Amino acid sequence: xxxxxxxxxxxxxxxxxxxxxxxxxxxxxxxxxxxxxxxxxxxxxxxxxxxxxxxxxxxxxxxxxxxxxxxxxxxxxxxxxxxxxxxxxxxxxxxxxxxxxxxxxxxxxxxxxxxxxxxxxxxxxxxxxxxxxxxxxxxxxxxxxxxxxxxxxxxxxxxxxxxxxxxxxxxxxxxxxxxxxxxxxxxxxxxx
Numbered sequence: 001x002x003x004x005x006x007x008x009x010x011x012x013x014x015x016x017x018x019x020x021x022x023x024x025x026x027x028x029x030x031x032x033x034x035x036x037x038x039x040x041x042x043x044x045x046x047x048x049x050x051x052x053x054x055x056x057x058x059x060x061x062x063x064x065x066x067x068x069x070x071x072x073x074x075x076x077x078x079x080x081x082x083x084x085x086x087x088x089x090x091x092x093x094x095x096x097x098x099x100x101x102x103x104x105x106x107x108x109x110x111x112x113x114x115x116x117x118x119x120x121x122x123x124x125x126x127x128x129x130x131x132x133x134x135x136x137x138x139x140x141x142x143x144x145x146x147x148x149x150x151x152x153x154x155x156x157x158x159x160x161x162x163x164x165x166x167x168x169x170x171x172x173x174x175x176x177x178x179x180x181x182x183x184x185x186x187x188x189x190x191x192x
Contacts (some may be wrong), residue, residue: 003040005065010079017058021049024112024191025088027081028057029096031170035064042172044091047180051188056084060096074102081110089113089187094120094146094169099173101125101132107168108134115183118144118169122151128171129158135190136160138183141171161186 003018018036026048028039039045039057048055061069061076069076077099081088087110092100097119104111105128113135115120122129128148138152138160146169156162166174 003045007065008080008083009069010076010083011069012069013061013069013076015061015067015069015080017059018045019054019056020045021052021054023052023054025054025056025062025081025085026187027061027077027084027088027090028055029077029090029092029100030057030063031094031096032169035059037064039065042176042179044172044176044180044183047184048187051184053089053184053187053191054085056088060099073099074106077103078107078110086110089115090146091115091117091183092119093117094173097147098122104132104134105129106131113137113187113190115139116152116155117179118147118171119151120147122147123154125154127185129154132158135186137183137186138162138177139165139167139171141166141174143167144169144171 036057045055059066090100097116098121115137117139172179
C-alpha cells in the first residue's frame with residue numbers, strides 16, 4: 001500500500017505527516033537529522049500497522065514539509081496528540097525523544113506509553129522523572145556516542161525497560177528488524 005502525504009493545521013502551522021494502520025495511535029517523532037519518512041524507510045510504520053496500531057509519523061515543526069510552529073515542541077506534540085485521537089503512545093528518537101519525554105511530563109493523561117530511542121537531555125529533567133507513571137521502553141545503540149548511558153540509567157532506575165539494539169545513536173538504522181520487533185512487542189504488551 002502506497003502511503004499518502006497528509007497535512008494538518010496545528011496551532012496555525014501546516015504540519016506534514018504519514019500514517020498507516022488503525023487501532024490505538026502511536027506517534028513517531030524523528031531526530032534532528034531526519035524526518036517522517038525515516039520511519040517509513042526503516043519499516044517502523046509498517047511494523048506498527050501490522051501489529052494493530054495506527055502509526056503516525058510527522059515532520060516536526062520546521063523539518064521536512066512542516067512549517068515552523070510558535071509553540072514549544074512539547075506543547076506542539078500534545079496538540080498533535082489531540083488532533084490524532086486525544087491519547088497516544090509516543091515514540092521519539094534523539095531530539096524527538098527529548099520532546100516526547102517533555103510532552104509526557106506536561107500531560108500524562110494524553111500518553112499511554114513512551115518509547116525513547118537514544119533520547120537526549122533525559123537527566124536534565126531531574127526529579128520530574130519521578131512522576132512518569134506510565135510504561136516506558138528505552139532503546140539505545142550499544143555504542144551510542146551522542147546520548148550517554150546516564151540518560152537511560154535515569155529512567156531505568158525508575159522501572160523503565162532497556163533494550164540495546166544495533167551500535168550507533170540511530171540504532172534503528174543498524175538493525176531495523178530487531179528495532180521494529182522490540183518496539184511492537186513492547187507496545188502490544190502495554191496497549192490499554
